[in-house]
Amino acid sequence: MIEILDTPPLNSVQDLGRLGFRCHGMGRSGAMDRVALQAANALLGNDETAAGIEFQLFPAVLRFHAGTVFALTGADCAARLDGHPLPPWWAMEAKAGQELVLSPPQHGLRSYLAVQGGIDVPPVFGSRSTQMRDGFGGLAGRALCAGDRLAAMPAPPCATRDRAGYGALPASFALAAPVHETAGEGEIVLRVIAAAEYEQFDEASRASLWNMPWKVTSQSNRQGYRLAGSALQRTELLEMRSHGIVPGVIQVPPSGQPIIQLADGNSAGGYPKIGVVIEADLWRIAQAAPGNILRFVACTLEEARAAEREIATYLAKLRRLAGYCRLPIMEKAA
């Protein structure tokens, strides 16, 4: 059992989201940084669909009311367990009564906490993720607040081999960053596949998509990121019929300033799509803060598939290695 002692708004229970219910107008939802949440679950040997807590605002303070092994991944939020600092992407034991304090990250935006077995909230249409816009899933369909208590799903008790815990190589080090020829230091490069309306944009706009910097504006959240840059224009302003869209789609309203729809984004839309950020790079957007610069680089299906495989390999290896770092409680007692 975890008790939230203090939290700003907008932190919520998330898993990998809903799949298979788009016919009811349900988008995916789920963790913005899916790689970080999956890594946290892999560190604990949890089911990969287990729910954790997504923190996007800080500071947050929690108390463990029962002993558990927990893992913290995503943006490094200088976590302290009863005052002892934790390295980033770390798993360790918490004893009943201990307090975990998460502070605002210096880099990145979202941190993920997983506990053994995963957070126990009732699944709604196949997922424990919180869909805050429509108010369902997660804990009572809302963000967490002080006083909330979250139980963990049952899991075989275990301890860490080393009391200090064990860690993972963060995804940003383990996964090869996409390359963009003119990107500057600290800019975030995302791989994009051109979408249905790409050819409707004039030549200068198509060039701008790939060559210009795109600044993340303050109007950016789990629903989507609004970007600022050189305006993208179509040769002819035709209205679109509404159609299903996926997280990562780069829509261009007539203003010419693109919007990337994300986890809690609309499941359908009618603005023209110039491209779609590949699934394997969505976690990079999740860690982009307002003011950061995004760069887009064209990508083939083969490259996208290779990027997916790289993530899958990274997570599988992490899961295997983490297995050596835990011990069943019975064994330890003997």
Place this chain on the structure above:
Amino acid sequence: MNSGVIVLAEPRVSLCGSAALLLDAEGPLALPTQERIWRLSGEVRQWDGVVDVQPGMNSLLVVLDPLDADPALLSARLLEVWPTIEAGRIASRLLEVGVVYGGEGGQDLPALAAYHRLDIGAVVALHAAPEYVVFAPGVSPGFGYLFGLDQRLFTPRHKVPVMRPVGGRVAIGGGQANLGSPRMEGGPAMQPTGWHAIGRAPALPVPFDLSKREPNLLSLGDRIRFRIDRIER
């Protein structure tokens, strides 16, 4: 302002990122085409490598397994199967919805009327005349996208999304109409939208119940008729 709609001469399948395909049907927006989309949707859902499907307005989004599906192969298969799908009526129900046009929640009505050089009463009459068909699921659970808008009310979406009240919003976007869900308790009062809010439905039945296997009150193919309860100027 833009005024045209894209009409394809041939069906088209495009990539929507690395793990989704979008089939856009040929021809103008039409009910028989949509009946085929609904049927195609049921078939494609069974295919290996497909993890989700979502009908749009004369279109179908097919979400694929990012590791195992072959988008090129499935794209070819979609184009091959689409012409073989036949139209056919499905059973449907009718829901009548009372609307307060204009006022707060319908604040785009005066500008929309001015854009069409019609008076507000004429716009309301045109909007309330047809029987609308639920064509596709909406952006969240609820009443979905409606077909049947009188094309004299065709209105391009806002250039930049605007904040509009949530809760039974009656709106027009391009050549389409829609009806928003009632506001959720504790949910946001305003949401960004590119659509023109022309009214609100104050006494809506709850459009979805998540405790049900089929959560939406209305299914694809069901019909809605708007009743003019009042016009606020």
